[in-house]
Amino acid sequence: MRPSATDRPPLPKRRPRGQAVLGAALIAAPLLLALLGPWFAGEPGPRGVSFTLGDGPWPGTDFMGREVWRQVLLGGRSVVVTAVVATALAYLIALPIGLAAALTHRPRVEEALMRPWDVLLAIPSLLLLLIVATLLSPGPAGLALIVALINVPDALRVIRATAADAASRPAVEAMRMQGESWWRMAVGYVGRSITRVLAADAGVRLTGALYLVATAAFLGVGISPDAADWAVMVDRNRTGLFIQPWAVVIPALLIVALTTGTNLLCDASLARRAVRKGGT
Numbered sequence: 001m002r003p004s005a006t007d008r009p010p011l012p013k014r015r016p017r018g019q020a021v022l023g024a025a026l027i028a029a030p031l032l033l034a035l036l037g038p039w040f041a042g043e044p045g046p047r048g049v050s051f052t053l054g055d056g057p058w059p060g061t062d063f064m065g066r067e068v069w070r071q072v073l074l075g076g077r078s079v080v081v082t083a084v085v086a087t088a089l090a091y092l093i094a095l096p097i098g099l100a101a102a103l104t105h106r107p108r109v110e111e112a113l114m115r116p117w118d119v120l121l122a123i124p125s126l127l128l129l130l131i132v133a134t135l136l137s138p139g140p141a142g143l144a145l146i147v148a149l150i151n152v153p154d155a156l157r158v159i160r161a162t163a164a165d166a167a168s169r170p171a172v173e174a175m176r177m178q179g180e181s182w183w184r185m186a187v188g189y190v191g192r193s194i195t196r197v198l199a200a201d202a203g204v205r206l207t208g209a210l211y212l213v214a215t216a217a218f219l220g221v222g223i224s225p226d227a228a229d230w231a232v233m234v235d236r237n238r239t240g241l242f243i244q245p246w247a248v249v250i251p252a253l254l255i256v257a258l259t260t261g262t263n264l265l266c267d268a269s270l271a272r273r274a275v276r277k278g279g280t
Contacts, residue, residue, distance in 0.1 A: 019268035026261030034076030059246035074228035089148035098159030203266030
């Protein structure tokens with residue numbers, strides 16, 4: 001017997017909205033600074049004394065005597081753009097391979113598609129980052145490609161496992177019997193069936209990309225050691241943390257807010273879809 005509307009448990013309507021508001025609030029400042037900051041940074045002033053606090057414009061100067069606030073305005077674009085581009089590239093590579101592996105009925109084809117990427121899982125991401133960066137000496141574009149390739153194996157396994165469940169449904173078999181094109185089956189049906197999982201995975205993948213981009217900046221890979229970059233600011237100014245804390249705290253908080261807010265927005269989006277599905 002189907003339960004009536006009064007017998008159903010109350011749906012969590014407020015929690016997704018609260019998560020969305022909190023997530024949007026957290027990512028608003030980092031994104032605005034990354035997108036609009038360089039327009040308001042102005043011309044560089046004369047360099048002063050390193051690690052000053054309170055002398056001149058707040059919040060003082062960094063390890064090279066530059067204004068911290070100007071470096072904050074300039075430093076977000078490289079981190080955010082590189083991480084977003086790397087995440088998009090990872091899905092552009094992983095999605096067609098994962099869908100092809102899930103829809104094929106030939107084990108050898110699936111092995112050929114999946115196993116080369118599985119080898120990368122045995123190599124720690126930081127070690128792989130250092131090895132490839134040493135061989136290629138990349139700039140920001142090369143760094144985005146390296147980070148994308150590091151994220152492909154994990155994204156590929158998630159896509160393949162989720163798509164395999166959707167590909168085994170009777171609807172896909174019916175589409176095969178009717179002679180539907182591979183594109184219609186893979187993208188039109190299976191791809192649409194895994195959008196919720198992809199949305200959840202995107203937040204994790206972007207967080208991982210931000211972590212790798214920031215780590216690369218700490219190590220001086222792909223980014224100049226004195227570049228205006230939030231991750232570089234955290235690394236280069238940590239020696240003067242107790243003298244000039246703002247040069248480390250401000251960029252670190254912006255990176256944390258961006259990653260946390262992204263995950264909250266993804267969770268809220270999934271929760272809203274679950275509420276709508278449960279209410280129908």
